[in-house]
Amino acid sequence: MKIIKLSILAFLCTFLILGCKKDRKANWDAAYLIPLASSRIEFNNVFGNYISGGANNADYIYETKLYENSPGLLSIPDTGLNTSFTLARLKLADRSIERKISLGEINPLFLLLDGTTTSIPAQNQTNLTPFDIDASDFFDQATIKTGEMVLEFENELPVNLSLLEFDLINKANGDIIGSATFNNVAPNTKAIKIIDLANKQIGAALQVKIKTLQTDASSGNVLIDANKGLNIKISVRNLTTSAATAVFPSQTVLEQDEPLSQYFDGAELKYIKVRSGKLKISLYTSIAENMTLYLKIPSATKNGVMIDEEIKVEGARNGRPTSLSKEIDMAGYVIDYRGKDPDITDTVNTFYQIMRVVLDSSGRKLSVSLNDSINLSYGLEKLVPEYAIGYLGNTINETGDDNVPMAIFEKLNGNINFNNVSMDLNITNGIGTEGSVLARKIIASNSKKGIDIPLTAAVINNPYIIGRANFNPFFNNVQQVTLQNSNSNVKQFVENLPDKIKFNMQIATSPNGNNNNWQDFIYYNSKFQIDLRLKFQNLLSFNQLQFKDSINFNLNEIENLERVKEGKIYLFFENRFAFSINLKLAVYDKNNRFLDTIGNNDMNEIIAASGAVAAKGKAFINIPPNKWNSIKNAAFAYIILTANTPPNTQISINSSDYCKIDVSADVTYQIKAN
């Protein structure tokens, strides 16, 4: 039984082992040789971007921009007109109607005597039956704000009218619009009375109610003509309404004919040519009548043609207001800012515009009230000038404490000795006015060493005046300040290997005011620029000159990295530089904590070329197991190249020199079988 139990136990053990097959892994180490990278280190990899350089003893030149201001400067504020108006400005047409009150209407007895010759006794009638007058030719209904009614009376009776008193009544409500009294109107003569209609509401149905009609007796027999009587002519004039249902006449409802001024922050402009921008016109109306908008800007011309726009606007329909907008591209237009009539009054910053809105009468009766309005706006928007001429104003720009990177030395550290070095400050003025530069300080700052070397030269703290650019043909005015050993500490300044140039400058335009009598100019591309130009002779030496560049070195994403145990990195090099290079890798974790340095031994030295003969060979970096942990935890790394020229020797670096490095890794890798 013991054997059976042992057998069962053995069976179960085997079963367990088989059952757990997936957890089981055989593993072994193998050595793999893998190409990693090829790199070619050239002069500009180390010294940043130089712009020229050449064979032995040629100069290397590096340029960087210290300051640039594109006053492009002039900001043209949006400007224009925005107006709205209501019926306060809307007139009704002057119109007349006539009404004859015949003798038969006055007294039917005369109808019997019509055509006979008889004497007429004196008459005195009062409160005659009112006579209707149809005033629908004026309007159907109107609430008059201002205006008057003219009552012209002609006596066609064969007798003298000694007294006529009547009221003009709004038939709809019986309100008296006005009253008139005429005395002693001889036959076939006229008399006039004017009634003020202000603030009266008048309908189309009027009535004349004669309160007193007195006539004298005829002198003898006279011919009775029952059709003749009293002719009344009623006219309305100078009417403005607060509400009306009427036929409105064609009329100009808005007229602007005036210059508009713009403010250019101290500049006084005569002309600009527009590079981009637009004229935007917007109109909104609730009036049901069509309109025409006329806009002229005589100050804005393109190829000699001014802006002249005629825009038809449909009236509101079915209670829905009309809105309309239109944009005109202003590119290419020249705007004359000298005002309405420069020959008479030559001014600045002012352009001339004419605008008119005309109501186009359709002959239809329309209801309009004071609530109806027209809103109109037009404006010059987002104008960018191609050029501007005038006085550009005295502007002062302070850079404050600022700095620019010096790419040429940004990744270098150590000690370098140039045989000869100079530095130019190139000041470029692309503006048609004088400028001045006050350099308060220019500092070569090496932030890695924490050393600042201020420039000592005549240009520091002394205003430097630069002349204006030329208008036609256009060219910049460029002036150069050259700094050499003889007039500055430029050698010390450059050999500090600044990774930054710190500066504080004041740049002014038109420092002496309107010297050029409004003849300053500026183009869209005009700029004021200060460049620093560094020139060093290709004869130099260095000691422990260190180039440092960061790379993304997060290997955690690489699958099964933990299986790499140790390794060796081979560097197959071909070095044409006359200096040796030592290559190291400093690895850091994600919190920027230094972890380790790889390659800090003598085996990884890339030896210097000897004359024209390139140095070729193999260097290597050992990565023992204890370094692998650092590599595995790295998030980034610095490649550190340390270069040395042979002791006490100045070398030349040809721009075609390079150091080619082919990198491969020979690693021991643990393989696990599935």
Add this chain to the structure above:
Amino acid sequence: MSIKSTLTIGILLLTSIKLSAINDSAKPKFFINEIATSFAIGSNHLNSFAALPFIFRGNINQKNIEKSTVLLMAKNRTGIIANAGIKFSVQEYNFSINSALYSGFSYSKDFFLLLFKGNSQSAGKVLNLGMNGKQIGFYTLQYIHKNINYKNKWQLQIAPEVYVINNYASIKTKGKNTLFTSENGQNIIAELNYNAYQNTNAISGFGFGSSFLAYKIEGNKISSWRVKNLGISLLPNNLRVFSQDTNWNYSGFNFTLGQNFSVASRADSLRRLLYIESRQRNRITMMPIQISYGIEDVKKIISFNYMAMPGYLPQISYMKKLFKANHRIDIGAQMGGWSLLNSKFGLSTQLNKQKQQKLVLEIIGIESLLINYPGFGACLKINW
């Protein structure tokens, strides 16, 4: 198969053994007929100590890898079989449950050197990487329909079976597969054309098939034919496919000082050169069919065996029987399969004559534990 389920099966087995013992006098409803476990590692060159970690985990040291290169040939083969199973009866019905793992590989010498030693030592040489391999792990539930008599001569056992696949992987190269590493390690030039499949899900697939046993007894001589794992399986569960069919020349990346680059992304690009990963929804695979023919009499056992697995050659085995009291010792050798020529030793002990209890222990290639020689296996079996 998880540890938990393995233990559950184990406990059930123990319980059932105990129950069968308690109710010995009663008519058994459930009875265990056989428990067997075995493993075998065959290879024409792979040192047994280098091979055993593939079953029992652990590190393969450089010494054993080096020893395994002595017998390396242009074309090589290695295989592993591990089995554990139980046969039991329920009433008059016979069943078996088996857990098995089959791995078989045939590969070039260079493939082995690249895999086990890396490419550093072969820099400057073109490596030919021909390779064909398959690994399948599965459980089998088998119903054994016994003794169909054929013309009173042959007894036939048919055993329909179902398979549950728990591990599947295969790889096959096509045409030329080469890899060249320049001596300075600056270039790797490869010509790859292969397909590989892998599914390591707990349950990777299902299948069905049958095993057969036909035997004839003539006096003291027994002749038998056995067919095992004649079946197919469907792997429906999102197979990972690794493949490549391209030529490439990798020389690292161009790195310019002062310009950003990511080391990790470069590693990815190298990985993409080695393989392209995709998914395949279904795959049908043949089970590792085994066909064997055996002749046994009172003096010897001779058997011929073949299995449809990569690298497996027809195998012949001869065992001389030696008897002493209730014990029998078999001594012989086998040749072929994945191996060369290995010794074979068997011990059979009658534990209880009345109950026909028998313990069988078999060890193959014991010499490989003593000298640097490939091939080793062991089998333990108890019959009731």
